[in-house]
Amino acid sequence: MKTALITGATSGIGKATADRFAKEGYRLILCGRRTEILAELQKTVSALTEVYTLNFDQRYFEEVKTALNSLPANWQNVDIVINNAGNAHGLETLEDGNVADWDAMLDGNVKGILYVTKLLIPKMKENKSGHIVNISSVAARQTYANGVVYCASKRAVDVLSEGMRLELTEYGIKVTNLQPGLVETDFSKVRFKGDEQRAETVYQGYEALKPEDIADAIFYCVSAPKHVAISDLTIYPSAQSESRTVYKNL
Numbered sequence: 001m002k003t004a005l006i007t008g009a010t011s012g013i014g015k016a017t018a019d020r021f022a023k024e025g026y027r028l029i030l031c032g033r034r035t036e037i038l039a040e041l042q043k044t045v046s047a048l049t050e051v052y053t054l055n056f057d058q059r060y061f062e063e064v065k066t067a068l069n070s071l072p073a074n075w076q077n078v079d080i081v082i083n084n085a086g087n088a089h090g091l092e093t094l095e096d097g098n099v100a101d102w103d104a105m106l107d108g109n110v111k112g113i114l115y116v117t118k119l120l121i122p123k124m125k126e127n128k129s130g131h132i133v134n135i136s137s138v139a140a141r142q143t144y145a146n147g148v149v150y151c152a153s154k155r156a157v158d159v160l161s162e163g164m165r166l167e168l169t170e171y172g173i174k175v176t177n178l179q180p181g182l183v184e185t186d187f188s189k190v191r192f193k194g195d196e197q198r199a200e201t202v203y204q205g206y207e208a209l210k211p212e213d214i215a216d217a218i219f220y221c222v223s224a225p226k227h228v229a230i231s232d233l234t235i236y237p238s239a240q241s242e243s244r245t246v247y248k249n250l
Helices: 012-023 035-045 061-069 099-127 148-171 187-191 196-201 211-222
Strands: 003-006 027-032 051-055 080-083 130-135 173-180 232-235 240-242
Touching: 003 012, 012 027, 012 035, 012 211, 027 035, 035 051, 051 061, 061 099, 080 099, 099 130, 099 148, 099 173, 130 148, 130 211, 148 173, 173 211, 187 196, 211 232
Parallel strands: 003 027, 003 080, 027 051, 080 130, 130 173, 173 232
Antiparallel strands: none
């Protein structure tokens, strides 16, 4: 039975991916910052498969290191890493941007992936197998005004994915970079700092992607035959043509 580690597993895409992989019989290491939600998720998912939870904030290397090093011996062979955790904060111009928001995005979206993956790569190389899935965004493809730092952080995810592929393919490790368009999650609520009314307007007038759609795509990538590697995959809702353009019926 293969083991998949999922960051940001307590909501949105991460939670949907945990549900999908549990149904497919994978053992799961579910990672998140909210212990009470992790505990609830563990109860639900453990009815389907073996589950181990890790509580840490991936923005801080020592927290990541302590958590991953605490894995029992029978959980240390991680076959699939799904770097899903990330965030978007604020929607301002650079001159009006909040430095704390910038730090949160760059630390979570970029450094977090580096920290988690750095610690798991050695065992994958030793086993000469594995699959790393990094969740980027269509924001990496087209920069938009007032979201420059977020777009930059997701462009960095694309570059990290490419670099991992260059360094790890010879060891039998696959790397997939997945770029979702608009997915109806708590993303906008976080970006707008809890303003639910403003967040809801982002998803009105069209059918956005669901977290389950992205979970399906992730599973498709990791379940491909051994000789098939999905390097990059972009997914839009049918009403969206690029990061800045959505056709709404309002």
